[in-house]
Amino acid sequence: MYKKGPGARVGVPQSSPTVRYKHLSLHTDHAQPLIMSSPAPDSTPVILVTGANTGLGLEIVRSLVKGDKAYHILLLSRDLQRGETAAASVSEENHSHSTVTPFQLDLEDEASIDKLYEYVEKQFGRVDVLINNAGESSVYSFIR
Numbered sequence: 001m002y003k004k005g006p007g008a009r010v011g012v013p014q015s016s017p018t019v020r021y022k023h024l025s026l027h028t029d030h031a032q033p034l035i036m037s038s039p040a041p042d043s044t045p046v047i048l049v050t051g052a053n054t055g056l057g058l059e060i061v062r063s064l065v066k067g068d069k070a071y072h073i074l075l076l077s078r079d080l081q082r083g084e085t086a087a088a089s090v091s092e093e094n095h096s097h098s099t100v101t102p103f104q105l106d107l108e109d110e111a112s113i114d115k116l117y118e119y120v121e122k123q124f125g126r127v128d129v130l131i132n133n134a135g136e137s138s139v140y141s142f143i144r
Contacts, residue, residue: 046072046124048116050105050134053077053086057133061100065090070097072124076116076134080104107134 047064051057052075061075075090077083083102090100103119106112120127 044070044072045128046074046120046126047129047131048074048076048120048127049131050076050107052133053079053082053102055133057131058086058090060131060133061086061090062093065094065096065098065100067096067098071099073098073100074116074120075100075102076105077102078104078106078134105134 049057049060049064052061057077058075061073064071064073075083075087077086080102083104087100087102103116104112105116
């Protein structure tokens with residue numbers, strides 16, 4: 001379903017609806033991009049927000065849900081239970097046309113990235129927007 005390496009074609013999103021290849025690059029330490037070629041089941045934009053169970057990531061999700069436009073939002077967090085709690089709170093606060101789906105993602109875990117890739121490819125076939133908000137605070141280790 002996807003290609004890796006030199007023979008892969010990466011489509012550049014254009015105004016034409018005929019673009020069939022989308023680039024998903026969550027592997028920041030890899031030189032080879034991952035390519036999706038599955039058609040999307042609908043035209044609702046697919047948005048991935050990393051680090052979305054608290055703070056700025058959660059506020060981004062809340063802001064997207066409050067808008068008039070519908071989105072498929074994947075609320076990504078290292079801890080699935082915290083992600084589920086955050087998604088439930090966003091859904092309770094807003095009655096929106098958007099869908100908010102919690103999904104476990106640890107950017108330091110290759111298997112976690114692969115699971116996300118497979119899910120997105122199967123469900124949507126593309127990613128329209130990636131908001132990379134994941135981060136780790138080093139304040140504690142600095143204070144120690």
